[in-house]
Amino acid sequence: MIDSFSERLLHWFDQHGRQHLPWQQNISPYHIWVSEIMLQQTQVTTVIPYFVKFLKAFPSVDKLAAAPMDVVLHHWTGLGYYARARNLHKTAGLIANEHNGEFPLTIKELEALPGIGRSTAGAIVAICTNRKAAILDGNVKRVLSRCFAIGGWPGSTVTVNALWEMAELLTPEDRVADYTQAIMDLGATLCTRSSPECGNCPFECDCIARQTQRIDDFPARKPKKALPVRSTTMLMIENPLGEWLLQQRPSTGLWGGLWAFPEGDDVIDTLQQLNVGNNCIQSQNRLDGFRHTFTHFHLDITPVHVKLRETPPAIGEKSICWYSPGASVEIGLTKPVTRLLKELG
Ligand code: SF4
Incomplete structure (x- = not known):
């Protein structure tokens, strides 16, 4: 399955992928960055109206950098995980002041900015430049852990390393932007957490979790700890x-x-x-x-x-x-x- 994974995924994407999300129109590092940060921990349907309003209020990274923090937080109210908004504002300031308002487009430089991790950096590079860069957000973790039966909680170092290794291996040289969107789409629309539509999935016949009827075991849940x-x-x-x-x-x-x-x-x-x-x-x-x-x-x-x-x-x-x-x-x-x-x- 590894050799044909990207080809099959892209074939599925060409027919069923999402093409009309607001951040897919006028693709720019700024739009992809804002959408990726909003999509961390939040569903697409919730993010869409926030994204549209946010872009209307802050149409460029310079406008975001110049806005008072209170106004940025106001536009974030209801999305939760407010450190994301504070980091967004901080990073906008760094891009405006230290990068002349232009996003750096290497993984290393992007990862050095507040709130941008390896997966977000990968998404920005892959979608905006079509250069090979892997991503591993929550959706991708779910798809890979099920397809290849990668056990263990994805928050643990051993498991996340195994997932990254697989993500790198599967990412193709060509059509990287489409592939990146495709694997996120598959996780968000078909391989959902509680009711995956395996019958419509391009990997139905090879997916180990599906074939062994252990879908619920992947990805493994976080070990429970009573919260104080x-x-x-x-x-x-x-x-x-x-x-x-x-x-x-x-x-x-x-x-x-x-x-x-x-x-x-x-x-x-x-x-x-x-x-x-x-x-x-x-x-x-x-x-x-x-x-x-x-x-x-x-x-x-x-x-x-x-x-x-x-x-x-x-x-x-x-x-x-x-x-x-x-x-x-x-x-x-x-x-x-x-x-x-x-x-x-
Ligand atoms: S076959 Fe089912 S569990 Fe496996 S990747 Fe596809 S949707 Fe997910």
Whole structure:
């Protein structure tokens, strides 16, 4: 199967591949880079509207580099994994300032930029230059591990090395751009995680997982580890104008640079630190708690709705704002803020 893999895949792609994704129109390193970063951890159908809006707001790498971080995070709100947006902004700055606005098109130079790993670098080089470069995103890992029965969790060094070796071996010299798109398409449209359409797959007769009826074994799942649980109280402070008090998080770490409700286990203490005196408070109401799960821990959140009868004059720091959900303010919000504001209507 190794010798005929790319030929069969390209044959399938010519008939069934996706040709109309927004980043396939006017192909450029900038478009491919943004799409690849958005597609990490996120489904194509979710990415498409974000990509279109993002490109409208930042039509070039120079425009992205010149935009304030808050505006970039605003356009990322809802996509999650915000380090991707921060790295995108950082890398745009480096390309604008150190590469005269032109993307370097070697794997080595691309990999040196924040947020660009080996697979993203490979995709940019392969799709934009048609030069041989392998990729290994989540879709490709799934296809290769099933076709060639490569066991082990793809996050482990041994398995990922075996998968990279296979990816390099299979990547052809010709039509590399199409091949790269084709293998991503096969993983995204046919060889899906839970219901692969093997009957329509060009590798049905050779795929080891299919032939041995062990599709569910590949790729192996991440060994389970119980996630630690942390808890916090979020203060939803609302002034008489219906605006909410938000604080900007430090630029690094959890939800870096995003705007969030103030947190503190002692409600009165936290309000005092924000210079909200008792005389301003009209009511205080504990709402139903919920769990937000990060990759490395669960966060149990207890929201407390604090209604003010007047806006405290002392709140005027740069990292604090009164946010009105209806206004077109361009800031990035954390997921719990979006969720809680939606719930309160
Ligand atoms: S035969 Fe099925 S499991 Fe194997 S690569 Fe094709 S779709 Fe995936």
